[in-house]
Amino acid sequence: MSTAHSARARARIEVTAAIKDEARRQLAAEGAAKLSLRAVARELGMVSSALYRYFPSRDDLLTALIIDAYDSVGEAAETARDAASDAAPTPRWTTVCEAVRAWALAHPHEYALIYGSPVPGYVAPDTTIPAASRVGLVLIGILRDAVRGPGVTFPPLPAELRPEAERLSADIAPDLPPEVSTALVAAWAQLFGLVGFELFGQFNRVVEDREKFFRYAVVQLARGVGLR
Numbered sequence: 001m002s003t004a005h006s007a008r009a010r011a012r013i014e015v016t017a018a019i020k021d022e023a024r025r026q027l028a029a030e031g032a033a034k035l036s037l038r039a040v041a042r043e044l045g046m047v048s049s050a051l052y053r054y055f056p057s058r059d060d061l062l063t064a065l066i067i068d069a070y071d072s073v074g075e076a077a078e079t080a081r082d083a084a085s086d087a088a089p090t091p092r093w094t095t096v097c098e099a100v101r102a103w104a105l106a107h108p109h110e111y112a113l114i115y116g117s118p119v120p121g122y123v124a125p126d127t128t129i130p131a132a133s134r135v136g137l138v139l140i141g142i143l144r145d146a147v148r149g150p151g152v153t154f155p156p157l158p159a160e161l162r163p164e165a166e167r168l169s170a171d172i173a174p175d176l177p178p179e180v181s182t183a184l185v186a187a188w189a190q191l192f193g194l195v196g197f198e199l200f201g202q203f204n205r206v207v208e209d210r211e212k213f214f215r216y217a218v219v220q221l222a223r224g225v226g227l228r
Helices: 003-030 035-045 056-085 087-105 106-116 125-130 134-148 159-172 177-200 210-224
Strands: none
Touching: 003 035, 003 056, 003 106, 003 134, 035 056, 056 087, 056 106, 056 125, 056 134, 087 134, 087 177, 087 210, 106 177, 125 134, 134 177, 159 177, 177 210
16 A cells, blocks of 8 residues: 555544544534534534535434444443453343443433434434444343353243244344343343433432442343343
8 A cells, every 4th residue: 555545544534533523522512413514514624525525415424423332332332241251141241231321321422322312314224233233242142151051041921922032033143042032122122221211311300329220220131031
């Protein structure tokens, strides 16, 4: 690679990062629905046509921010899992869930972008799926280790739900029993519900010691998916 080409590549990386940083500032100030490429360009001292060479549309910029946010919370979950690799499944589960909560509290606007209200007119493309799956894959891995190791207690599964449970399990974790996979999806939704309730103020005047409450709640989720 030539020196000139390397310099252009570095410059593109730096400008892309600056665009994203300014877009995140706008998200914090105005919300995702009001994100504007023209406003981002203006704040960076760029002409709009130059910015379009990096992100052809607002939706392209939103997609990049969404992937970055999913990757960031996914990395936090994976780091927590690895740090607790010698722990039993339930403490490992709890450690990962606490890492997700800590990330959300440190990045509230990015959390709102991926788990808050949908952005009007925006439909996330399939390119967001790998990043969006990272936290779920960490939880699946913990359950997989438990099934292969100390075992799990199969959660009850109503007969009328079994066909959907078998379809769901085949899609997300074919090596897990349908009872476990279905309970895991419910726990995954409840985990982000707990975080969202805290982040968006629904626990105000209800839960005071939120850290201890969260730890208690995610242990209940662990039991719900069959961890012993």
